[in-house]
Amino acid sequence: MGIVELPPATARQLGASLDIVDPLALTKELLENSIDAGATHISILISPNAVDRILVRDNGSGISPEDFHALGRRSHTSKLETIDDLQERGIKTLGFRGQALASANSIAAITITTRTRGDAVASQLRLKHGVGGVEGMNLTSAPAGTTVRAECLFETMPIRKRYAVKESQKTLSKINELLRAYALARPDIKVSFKVLKDSKNGWDYAPSRTATLQDAAMQIFGRELLNQCNYVEMKPDSPNAGDELNVGGGIVLGLQAFLPKLGLDRTKAKAKGRFFSVNSRPIASNRGISLKFISTVKTFLSDISGGHTASGRPSIPFIQINIQCDPGRYDVNLTPLKDEILFAEEEEVVRCFEALCRTVYQQPAQEAHQSEERSRHEVDCSVMLQGVGKHPTPDSSPLGKIY
Structure with a gap:
């Protein structure tokens, strides 16, 4: 033919x-x-x-x-x-x-x-x-x-x-x-x-006139699930954004996310889905940059839990991430369904998300560790004080042996 x-x-x-x-x-x-x-x-x-x-x-x-x-x-x-x-x-x-x-x-x-x-x-x-x-x-x-x-x-x-x-x-x-x-x-x-x-x-x-992402998530998924998540929002003009949101080439990102908490109770957080969007355009959760976001969260959860969790692997029953960025910095004409994004500076966008995860996971973990160390030190001091009080040294102050 x-x-x-x-x-x-x-x-x-x-x-x-x-x-x-x-x-x-x-x-x-x-x-x-x-x-x-x-x-x-x-x-x-x-x-x-x-x-x-x-x-x-x-x-x-x-x-x-x-x-x-x-x-x-x-x-x-x-x-x-x-x-x-x-x-x-x-x-x-x-x-x-x-x-x-x-x-x-x-x-x-x-x-x-x-x-x-x-x-x-x-x-x-x-x-x-x-x-x-x-x-x-x-x-x-x-x-x-x-x-x-x-x-x-x-x-x-x-x-x-x-x-x-x-x-x-x-x-x-x-x-x-x-x-x-x-x-x-x-x-x-x-x-x-x-x-x-x-x-x-x-x-x-059915949203209210001034509904936000938090309102939508609460109505759709309920309080029990969201109590197992951290909500974090970083705007380009927020004072705590720092340089983390400044991506290569002068791009500035904004991020909104629901991320699973450390020590997630899987019995109360049944799988509800993974949702990603860029400038309010939903994108597929099973390929492209979405998979890199999921991998990043799992890495943080695994690292902070010492490489293991109670269930043997990090659990992500629900995650939602919305990126706001400059127009013209990505290509959406990749698939017939227009549900995948190709960023010109994809690695920088992932790096920005990693910075967000550090504020959610590493900093609270470090603060909890420091608080635990302070509590342990206070307990040690209390034991020492109790010991000195019970056995005072002659001709000396009860606190004289504490340095």
Whole structure:
């Protein structure tokens, strides 16, 4: 067979199945679109088998009618114009490639209901499957914001569909964890998750108007777990930051973290997850710089415990780290899901995190050791004083033998 050009429909299907590999990936992309639209309330509804329906509703800015023609078309986006914008604008939005909705439109039937705050009524749009653009439109009543409904996922990919259905319970669990990651990274956004005809898998996060990371962690995980963690925050302008947060090349970092305490009680701190984010963008916990952070914490825990813990190895049932840094100092365009970060000065960023860990682990350990030494010395002195008092030396002060 000679070299031929693939039919456009085949090329779209092949590309879409790489961009969106499963229902979790589609949920993540739609969630990020809602966040980029400025939503403060996002609700997600999904069918039990994870392929019949995924619906994401938000109260964001909505889509302007003049942009309807571009919906679902590959490489159409409002988030950047040239590759040069990637470092400045791409990292300020969670999405930037203009591929997610087009890929979704190639593996599912997409209906969008949207209204901007300037529109009198909402528009319900049916996208041209696989191509993009509007196939049909109706006017309807709906609040400002956007609802995207994806139905019949992987209908033309039977193997992928069967696998997605088989893994549906794992997918629902992963979506729960995904939403927790975004709530920790964006604690001011209200999120609700429901599974049709299944109340057990639902999840809600309802923040106050001024919610912080600590508030989100408390609501999501509870006091019992957080009592087993140290919360530490180092801002670039804080007086105790010193030079530790000044990374090579003039970069200045800010760090927020929940780290496991020394002497962690594993019976009270069951595994709850590992969560990492950079400038409020959640990133994967099982690769890249996240693994280096985990390794650093384990090293400190192991060193301070003398190379062993009560359970035989350091325990990290829960860890959360958020990095704030200068825009343009990392590349997020590494994976289809945009969930990994490549820092230009990665070793310096790790060194900065090591400095944070020293303040959490080494300094308290040293202070505890010094306190123990002082207590021991005071006990020794007390014993000596008691001995002198009981057996006074003639013609001398009871304290005369103490030097």
